[in-house]
Amino acid sequence: MELCPLIKNILLLDSEGKRIAVKYYSDDWPTNSAKEAFEKAVFTKTQKTNARTEAEITMFDNYIVVYKFVQDLHFFVTGGENENEIILATVLQGFFDAVGLLLRGNEDKKEALENLDLILLCLDEIVDGGVILETDANVIAGKVDSHSMDSGAPLSEQTITQALATAREHLARSLLQ
């Protein structure tokens, strides 16, 4: 058994199963077509389920997939068959909530694509080469947002400053724990 919990991939798909942002940390899917086939399989398996209030879970092809949907965004985290399901769910929740914070509550495909840079940075902050980096959504969002702060003026100055303040506060608090 693999001793360190490992994430095989994190997927963010739209309501038709198309990619918004995906990140693979394992060689199980060596080619783009293998990846697409996996995404299609995951999507068709889960699309009819209601994963909007609580994260759902399924198992197929010896992988465990946890997932959660909001509007037209479908979030997935995949791990090996012996992985602790609750750890995977924690990573999913971290990703899900961090994206929610970064999109300021407007979680839909349009907003996600318009802020794709933030989502990619978010993925980069959650997992590094399969090893979990951070699971606390506030910390993740704080790390991502602190970077975009200096670049350009956001449209809604007021709200983002507020969001940042809360994120910072959370970050500070979690560091003091």
Added chain:
Amino acid sequence: MAQPLVKKDDDRDEEVEYSPFFGIEKGAVLQEARVFNDPQLDPQRCSQVITKLLYLLNQGEAFTKVEATEVFFSVTKLFQSKDLGLRRMVYVMIKELSPSADEVIMVTSSLMKDMTSKTDMYRANAIRVLCRITDGTLLTQIERYLKQAIVDKNPVVSSAALVSGIHLLQTNPEIVKRWSNEVQEAVQSRAALVQFHALALLHQIRQNDRLAVNKLVSSLTRGSVRSPLAQCLLIRYTSQVIRESANNTQTGDRPFYDFLEGCLRHKAEMVIFEAARAITELNGVTSRELTPAITVLQLFLSSSKPVLRFAAVRTLNKVAMTHPTAVTNCNIDMESLISDQNRSIATLAITTLLKTGNESSVDRLMKQITNFMSDIADEFKIVVVEAIRSLCLKFPLKHRSLMNFLSNILREEGGFEYKKAIVDSIVILIRDIPEAKETGLLHLCEFIEDCEFTYLSTQILHFLGIEGPKTSDPSKYIRYIYNRVHLENATVRAGAVSTLAKFGAMVDGLKPRIFVLLRRCLFDTDDEVRDRATLYLNTLGGDGAVVETGADVKEFLFGSLDIPLVNLENSLKNYEPSEKPFDINFVLKEVKTQPLAEKKAPGKKPTGLGAPPPGPPSTVDAYEKLLSSIPEFANFGKLFKSSAPVELTEAETEYAVNVVKHIFDSHVVFQYNCTNTIPEQLLENVTVLVDASEAEEFAEVASKPLRSLPYDSPGQTFVAFEKPEGVPSVGKFSNMLRFIVKEVDPSTGEAEDDGVEDEYQLEDLEVVAADYILKVGVSNFRNAWESMGSDFERVDEYGLGPRDSLAEAVNAVIDLLGMQPCEGTEVVSPNSRSHTCLLSGVYIGNVKVLVRLQFGLDGPKDVAMKLAVRSEDETVSDAIHEIVASG
């Protein structure tokens, strides 16, 4: 034509609104990337272009080598900008491009500057990027910074260095191992994730040092690990330590169990679950140890979170396989999960209930399952079918309702794998529950009336041919079988003809009717169908007279082909058309030992309809050819068996020698495979001097030296012995390699003229009883065992003394006898106290031997064994016992 085009444009307008990336095109974006080279950088614009590039990569667009290099170089220019956000995107981009070694040099200095920056974010990210793209040489330069970073007061920086260490340990272990002190300090960090990463790295550094891991675990289990993730790691390490120390503790409490149990009261769910799972997976876990773990899992079953319910039911499902009674307490919670929205959870709940249920609850369960089957996917259905099969074997009295259920679902829609699982289950039930036979066969008959899978039809027909004639009223199956001849494709028709013939052979009363049917088949459009009909009419005496079927005809119809198909295929390929007809008796019967990879796969699945797995291609043919090409050995007759190579030298010595033992009826040939591993030497006239003084029945008759043995090209030398005919003589041989060694000039590769005689001591070689037994499998051990009869059965009991495990004892006996384990019985399920192993083989002189071994644990470690042998010759049965008694 114009109409759809307009429509497409409409779609486009909508999409443009929808996605900022609509109509994105690689060439254009690469053009845009030129802004990276502007003297006055616009950070926002550059960020946008990088996002576009990343979007393309993320969508699976591939960059050519040239494109990637170009992008990489222009991206490196962006280090000039002081913009934080842009820098962040640059880091991600570099990682995505995974630059080649000479490209890495271009960014190294920039990244190293960032690594020592005052900005925490720069340090953390630069470390991750640099470690991702670097190779070993650069690592020594930055090692100092990495060690500092591990103990950095900013947790993000520290984590970045530690996680990078985890990755680097795979490629540069010797460097990362030097960071042990810093990592140890980081384990004490107050930041949760740092602690987790440090613990993971520290364990990986020490994983091969059992004592150090032990120490690590015992110190940390006493202290307080703060992070839940780190606690999960610690639980995993602890169970590993428990697993490895399990052999040493004789009695008393399991070490660290208290720690695991304590974790069940942790506040984080992931820790509670990890601990519960660890407890259920303990080797030889007792029900007292299990109880607290089951209790917390039971609480999870009624959680509102699907993930918790799934995790709990999946774990309980596994526990139910070994400790069904421990799980029965959860049955009420489990039953409510049958209607769970999440079908994975529902399936797991059903199969768990099927494992733990008692006889009285079967009917109620079946009712619930029937409602549930229609709305789950095939793969879940297969799981349910398998669970029902084992339930039926457990409660044979319930076969009626269970068999009914199987036949009902057999009629419903479903894919091949699903149907096959059902058919396999019915077949197994027919075999093991005699009362279920007739109804089961009729269900199968009905199924083939409307079966779209040729494979299943032919398998069922074959099975009907064997079981059908033995039933009380065989004639009722004939209609179903003959219908196949009318309605199906050629493969199924041919199968049906064979099945008809079997009924004809076994049931004299049916013969005239069968002959009529077979004669009709003579006009079939397919060659194979006609051929079979003709063949069977002739063998059964279809010229009208009803005679009793002869024993050899029965053997022909029902006997299993005791030759591996691969061997037959090879022999047929080698057969050259000539006056001499092909003789099947000359086909080798030995099943070559399976390659290691295959052996590892747990082969404990009931085979159902499937025949025994075909043996992999053998090297036996190659040996036979080689030996018959040597005139000295040509008159030894047919090769009985060739052993696997036995190493006679240690690895990495000057000369590598292994030996293959070839057994003939009255001769033994040793084939020494020699390899010269010294480039500066050429060996000539290589022979092996064999001292057979400890092998009295053997006399050396011939030897074949190897003329020359150059560096690194293996060669063979042979020695042949005569031994009493057909007798399994054993003995020990000591070997000495003798040769003339000549120096070789490494520059020219030419050998000197003069050589020196030299000798090299090899290890001893033994001819053992197992060398005289061929591994030959049988497809159905029980049938073979019963048809062999108990005339020459010999049964005795043996004490095998203390053994590490039951599995070890089983393997030792299998190796000793050198016979083929049947039906996957070589696999011993962990924790079991008894095991039955079935072996089959052919003894020298072509005598079939079947062995049934029953092992039991007697006291804590002592293994007792009951050995029952059946064979066609009583001396052989005795000989097997002798082998075991003297082994």
